Amino acid sequence: MIQELKDNYGHLFENNLLNEINQVGTFKEVPEGFKMISIGEYVKAMPLLISGAIKILREDNDGDELLLYFLEKGDTCAMTLTCCLGQTKSEIKAIAETDAKLIMIPIQKMEEWSAKYKSWRNFVFESYHNRLNEMLDTIDSIAFLKMDERLLKYLIEKARVSEDGFIRNTHQEIAYELHTSRVVISRLLKKLENLGEIKLHRNYITLLK
Amino acid sequence: MIQELKDNYGHLFENNLLNEINQVGTFKEVPEGFKMISIGEYVKAMPLLISGAIKILREDNDGDELLLYFLEKGDTCAMTLTCCLGQTKSEIKAIAETDAKLIMIPIQKMEEWSAKYKSWRNFVFESYHNRLNEMLDTIDSIAFLKMDERLLKYLIEKARVSEDGFIRNTHQEIAYELHTSRVVISRLLKKLENLGEIKLHRNYITLLK
DNA sequence: AAATTAATGTAACCCTTGTTACACAAATTA
């Protein structure tokens, strides 16, 4: 049994299921920036996240993107879940935000385990629930917040999922993920710095509060 | 067996499950405008929609609202699904867009049927999938579209779920659902009318294309 | 019918965000 499986999912799954996961799952490490899946691709396996963070992005036809949310340790991809059943294409893009470790499960097991293990069903339902709530949170941000508030919220999220609390992004990268322009981001970042919320550096940002 | 159950869900569920639904479910009719649930309330039952449409709205702390999507015949509420399991409060508001007929299922059956019926599991997974996609669509609209495009898309949706294809709303009501102001909506509606997309009347709008 | 209320049209103005343009500094490459 992989120790990391036990550590992260031992409290969630019964032993029989853990053993099955251990047998059919493959351990995988991906580096920061690794593209896990793009829009329109078919899903081949379902990831169980062990460590690190995966960012989930939406893209429009012009290639404009928008950060939806992060997957972290103990999470799985709800999109994958249904793609498996319906054999439909991915609606989202997933990129490793940090180095990450995962266990990949062949999608055929999904249906089987849903019938067999209550803990698996609960895990899947729970995942859907979490993802829906994260989507709601994203909608709240873009519908109800102004750009400066969205930016601060974004920075706090970014700092949380990064290992050292630093936000290692250029203004241009931030602009892409919030679907706005670099100039707007630079302007608002400077404003936040003047308010004492953050400290700006070349290539990274630190939160002060 | 209620005929409406067979008509709408007969192809989805096996006979044993249909019989169970028939036994424990209660038939319910609600009038247009009926508030099914508010944010913060606990879910008591799970609805299976037979006819009509239910609009699902998100609200912020100031009471500002935003239309997320519509539930229609054959749909169920994905939010309800997880609320049942986790006993958490509703994150959304649901209001009957038209007169609607539903079958209400006691939430205790959820878990039981998930273990027992493959068709039920598939239905639940499918519902989640649909709802996630609708949320993505909503996000696309507010993130990538300008207000005039959002408005037109909204009008097309509204016309689709209404029985006669008319949009029976005041400009103020539309403004609430798109989270903008009445003046903005009146302005853009007039523009759409000048473009030949719609025809404006007092208290209702018709699509021309 | 007169008065009131509800719905719509529109002008004028302001703020936020997006765009263009360019300066400058830090990092990288030649």
Place this chain on the structure above:
DNA sequence: TAATTTGTGTAACAAGGGTTACATTAATTT
């Protein structure tokens, strides 16, 4: 070290959308 690339700061301006104010017209109430 010089040249180039990358990242940031900022000004000036444009556009979209939100706000206030008020007029007009249709429906409802008295």
